[in-house]
Amino acid sequence: xxxxxxxxxxxxxxxxxxxxxxxxxxxxxxxxxxxxxxxxxxxxxxxxxxxxxxxxxxxxxxxxxxxxxxxxxxxxxxxxxxxxxxxxxxxxxxxxxxxxxxxxxxxxxxxxxxxxxxxxxxxxxxxxxxxxxxxxxxxxxxxxxxxxxxxxxxxxxxxxxxxxxxxxxxxxxxxxxxxxxxxxx
Numbered sequence: 001x002x003x004x005x006x007x008x009x010x011x012x013x014x015x016x017x018x019x020x021x022x023x024x025x026x027x028x029x030x031x032x033x034x035x036x037x038x039x040x041x042x043x044x045x046x047x048x049x050x051x052x053x054x055x056x057x058x059x060x061x062x063x064x065x066x067x068x069x070x071x072x073x074x075x076x077x078x079x080x081x082x083x084x085x086x087x088x089x090x091x092x093x094x095x096x097x098x099x100x101x102x103x104x105x106x107x108x109x110x111x112x113x114x115x116x117x118x119x120x121x122x123x124x125x126x127x128x129x130x131x132x133x134x135x136x137x138x139x140x141x142x143x144x145x146x147x148x149x150x151x152x153x154x155x156x157x158x159x160x161x162x163x164x165x166x167x168x169x170x171x172x173x174x175x176x177x178x179x180x181x182x183x184x185x
Contacts, residue, residue: 007121010174011135012142017167019146020153021160028157032092041100048104056112067113068179071172074106082165089158114175120182 030038056063081098088094122128155163 014171015142016146019143020149021164078165
């Protein structure tokens, strides 16, 4: 039997947690903030894509060694954000702002570093194509499972945020292990 691909497993678990919690988290957030806030979020997110993509294109060799540190930072920041929601569940706007900042500053860098990680792990065009197709299929299957679970979950906003945080931490643990294995090889 072929050994399971750790990147595909990361996609599966992260997408299961995300799709199981996202409908409720999204509904709660969108009912508690203005359209203008969403527009600002989009602008800030797009600026972070432009900035960090350019930085990674230019300084990838210097930034990539910190990939695992970024994953750990995201886990810690996610934990702190979830802790904030636990004690201030009524302040959806502040949660949204914190989540936006977390995504723009840390997650965006993990995404950029993940491009390099995948290129190292799947160095040929054929390997990358196969991974991308398998990853799409695994993501879709996990989304179906997570969305079906979402139909039956009747948890409050705070618990949903913690479940999403747990899923993100599992994803990061997989990616830290993949990074460390690639660095060792």
